[in-house]
Amino acid sequence: MSNLSSSVGIVAPQHADFATPLPLSSGHVLASYRLTFETYGTLNAARSNGILICHALSGHHHVAGRYSADDKAAGWWDNMVGPGKPIDTNRFFVVGVNNLGGCHGSTGPSSIDPDCGQPWGSRFPVVTVPDWVTAQARLADRLGIDRWAAVIGGSLGGMQALQWSIDYPDRIAHALVIASAPKLSAQNIAFNDVARQAIITDPDFLGGDFYAHGTIPRRGLRLARMLGHITYLSDDGMGEKFGRMLRSGEYQFGYDVEFEIESYLRYQGDKFSDYFDANTYLLMTKALDYFDPAKDYGGDLVAALKKASASFLVASFTSDWRFSPERSRETVKALIAAGKRVCYGEIESVHGHDAFLMTDQPYVDLMQAYLDRVAAEVNA
Amino acid sequence: MTTLTTLRPDLQLIADWVAPASRVLDLGCGEGELLAWLQQHKQVNGYGVDFDVNNVVSCVKAGVNAIQGDLEAGLAEFEDQRFEHVVLSQTIQAMQHTEEILLEMLRVGREAIVTFPNFGYWQNRWQIMQGHMPVSDDMPYQWYNTPNIHWCMLGDFENLCAKNHIRVLERVVMAHGRRVSFLPNLRGSLAFYRVGRG
Numbered sequence: 001m002s003n004l005s006s007s008v009g010i011v012a013p014q015h016a017d018f019a020t021p022l023p024l025s026s027g028h029v030l031a032s033y034r035l036t037f038e039t040y041g042t043l044n045a046a047r048s049n050g051i052l053i054c055h056a057l058s059g060h061h062h063v064a065g066r067y068s069a070d071d072k073a074a075g076w077w078d079n080m081v082g083p084g085k086p087i088d089t090n091r092f093f094v095v096g097v098n099n100l101g102g103c104h105g106s107t108g109p110s111s112i113d114p115d116c117g118q119p120w121g122s123r124f125p126v127v128t129v130p131d132w133v134t135a136q137a138r139l140a141d142r143l144g145i146d147r148w149a150a151v152i153g154g155s156l157g158g159m160q161a162l163q164w165s166i167d168y169p170d171r172i173a174h175a176l177v178i179a180s181a182p183k184l185s186a187q188n189i190a191f192n193d194v195a196r197q198a199i200i201t202d203p204d205f206l207g208g209d210f211y212a213h214g215t216i217p218r219r220g221l222r223l224a225r226m227l228g229h230i231t232y233l234s235d236d237g238m239g240e241k242f243g244r245m246l247r248s249g250e251y252q253f254g255y256d257v258e259f260e261i262e263s264y265l266r267y268q269g270d271k272f273s274d275y276f277d278a279n280t281y282l283l284m285t286k287a288l289d290y291f292d293p294a295k296d297y298g299g300d301l302v303a304a305l306k307k308a309s310a311s312f313l314v315a316s317f318t319s320d321w322r323f324s325p326e327r328s329r330e331t332v333k334a335l336i337a338a339g340k341r342v343c344y345g346e347i348e349s350v351h352g353h354d355a356f357l358m359t360d361q362p363y364v365d366l367m368q369a370y371l372d373r374v375a376a377e378v379n380a
Numbered sequence: 381m382t383t384l385t386t387l388r389p390d391l392q393l394i395a396d397w398v399a400p401a402s403r404v405l406d407l408g409c410g411e412g413e414l415l416a417w418l419q420q421h422k423q424v425n426g427y428g429v430d431f432d433v434n435n436v437v438s439c440v441k442a443g444v445n446a447i448q449g450d451l452e453a454g455l456a457e458f459e460d461q462r463f464e465h466v467v468l469s470q471t472i473q474a475m476q477h478t479e480e481i482l483l484e485m486l487r488v489g490r491e492a493i494v495t496f497p498n499f500g501y502w503q504n505r506w507q508i509m510q511g512h513m514p515v516s517d518d519m520p521y522q523w524y525n526t527p528n529i530h531w532c533m534l535g536d537f538e539n540l541c542a543k544n545h546i547r548v549l550e551r552v553v554m555a556h557g558r559r560v561s562f563l564p565n566l567r568g569s570l571a572f573y574r575v576g577r578g
Contacts, residue, residue, distance in 0.1 A: 369437045
């Protein structure tokens, strides 16, 4: 049984610097770059028990554990990753990495461009999911991992797991694709564009080169996050948590914060704008929009998945309307048509898209059962 | 993953009909015992479908590929003629879309294996004559809580097949784990059909 209370303990980020140029989907070449990552558990002698955790839009390498004894918040997937948890660090060597273009230590728009000594800002190239996967493969080389026991991700992270199975079929035994989609719908791209417009039209954005001016497009980031947050929750979940609750109990007939949901969203927006980089937000949403592994195969996802040799777990959540179960079923359908080994769970949850970060019991059970299978295969 | 040596008699009969190394789809696969056995003993390549997430979890534990889904909605996840065998074991009588699932099975597979409790079994008739809806080992529900909404006897199922130009390739009737050949519609409690378009 999984023990959701145990932790990997105190952790520290590591850095890997790469001097080999990285050609990007856009045609640009990143001459050199840094990836910031964390590891938990021990790589076995056969180097067969490695698991890569790919993060979503606002995630990073700090997946589990704390940075100090009085660190208030644990890593973003601490409820799933740790000793005795489904992604069991007693069995697996777990790697979390901050993707290129991120703002948590890996090279991104807020890093210094070595060519000019200034932050990259608007000059940082747009990177895509395949670019990330290539960079992650180089990190795997550096760590001595030829083949991942599993690559796991939710949402945008699930897209990376799927891309891994296509780009490096020999280097991934299992792909866990959670609350994800084989490509975004028009509605989903539309949400991303509203978020980007909020940032780009903020006067403090200054075309993306706000660093030199000591400003932050805080209002834009805040709006982008508020909008995103609404789409990550379900109507029912939001209703359950906030309903029509008023902070003061009475209508104030004004435009200040009155309903609890307003207070919650503004708080989330403010918190986010304090630490997240606006250019990274633009870049991550673009990576989402561009993701479409079938594109190189004339739109045929089955053809794209043909050469994959991994086994797959696909999971979705009933109340997730940003990455709905229908979208996951498209992936499942293509995997079956391509003759791949695949399990699919459609988890009953009120938590909307955020459910992939929660611990609804059937979800935990499914992850546990699947990862037991992975562990048995690699003798972890 | 545990190794299964013996199967329930009704599942064993289905397993005997499955060709080695074939592609199998098991609808309403439960905890995946049939597919697990077929994978280990006949090297089949299969998927199970079940509505219940806990059954999907059990299938994962048994090393079976399981897809959570609702059979009433059809088999949209599966393309035409993907499988050699499509199995629907003791489920058709509980389905709303009985005729549709039969047609779907033969869309995605070459052969369908359908099993169901025979309503014509003498013990059922006897209970009806006594003034009650039948309750038995194969149909362990009261009338008010039964999931079984579409009862049929052997001839009824065969008529449905004929109506849809589906050929009965093989029929076996069992009672108490044994085959029944004399007066099957009276003496058999479980019916097994192998049907196809051929």
